[in-house]
Amino acid sequence: MTPSSAADQHAAPAPAGEDPLIPVGVLGARGRMGTEVVKAVNAAEDLELVAMVDAGDWLFDVANAGARVVVDFTRPDVVMDNIRFCIDHDIHCVVGTTGFDEAKLATVAEWLQPKPDVGVVIAPNFGIGAVLLMRFAQEAARFFPSTEVVELHHPNKVDAPSGTAVRTARLIAAARRAAGVPAAPDATSDSLPGARGADVEGIPVHAVRLTGLVAHQEVLMGAGGETLTLRHDSFDRASFMPGVLLAVREIGRHPGLTVGIEGFLGL
Ligand SMILES: NC(=O)C1=CN([C@@H]2O[C@H](COP(=O)(O)OP(=O)(O)OC[C@H]3O[C@@H](n4cnc5c(N)ncnc54)[C@H](OP(=O)(O)O)[C@@H]3O)[C@@H](O)[C@H]2O)C=CC1
């Protein structure tokens, strides 16, 4: 990595007599999400953008610039290194990058143990509607013998299925288990591998990649003679920003590891 330009960093003292601004660094700042986060932080009166880092830049600039919170929208293969760096430098982390399984979450929790004042929130989706969809799906899960998840995204997305779809399926599976719902009826034998999607704890998850889409998800539930379809659409990445900014403002008050922004929303 090489140093980011001085133009990417601008530190300013807190206005006298007012609450100090929260200094924020953005990792993946030139990516699709990072660009939107930079705009949102710049537009927020209580936040101050002090560092922008993208591939090829020095992460050390984030620490040198005095970032108190870092927002990470990078790549699943680099995000763990970024989180480690932030924890080691006592910087709170708001992570939107996907690719977290239980093992990675446990590793982050372990890194946080000697740092009781540092907070990390890892959320597969900052869209308020997407978070609500997950909650509604959990509520409905026990009433329907069959459930499938379909996620639909832009074709440049690096991972499949989406982090949101995996979390949604896990939450539904947990709700079904808790209510004693047996495995979904499915007598199909795939004549083509993959035709029934990926199996996430017994819930089929299907991934569509289509030019023109941004980020969308449907949860389909079926019982005798009826279906329930829950759908969320992010037509614009601006839709993620209220959730990102909420997490930036909250994370300093939530040391340790938080998964999802449900708690910050009072859900
Ligand atoms: N939680 C949520 O609500 C959402 C999560 N996401 C997730 O966020 C992630 C990013 O998505 P998106 O913005 O579309 O992807 P992009 O590829 O557009 O952006 C990622 C950026 O990170 C840069 N980057 C790569 N390595 C590093 C590094 N080590 N340090 C800093 N920057 C780095 C990339 O640079 P380069 O291109 O040069 O490699 C690129 O500019 C994905 O995991 C996606 O699933 C997306 C939308 C919403």
Ligand SMILES: O=C(O)C1=N[C@H](C(=O)O)C[C@H](O)C1
């Ligand atoms: O890459 C994306 O675009 C998105 N990624 C996240 C995911 O994988 O769940 C969130 C949203 O679906 C957009």
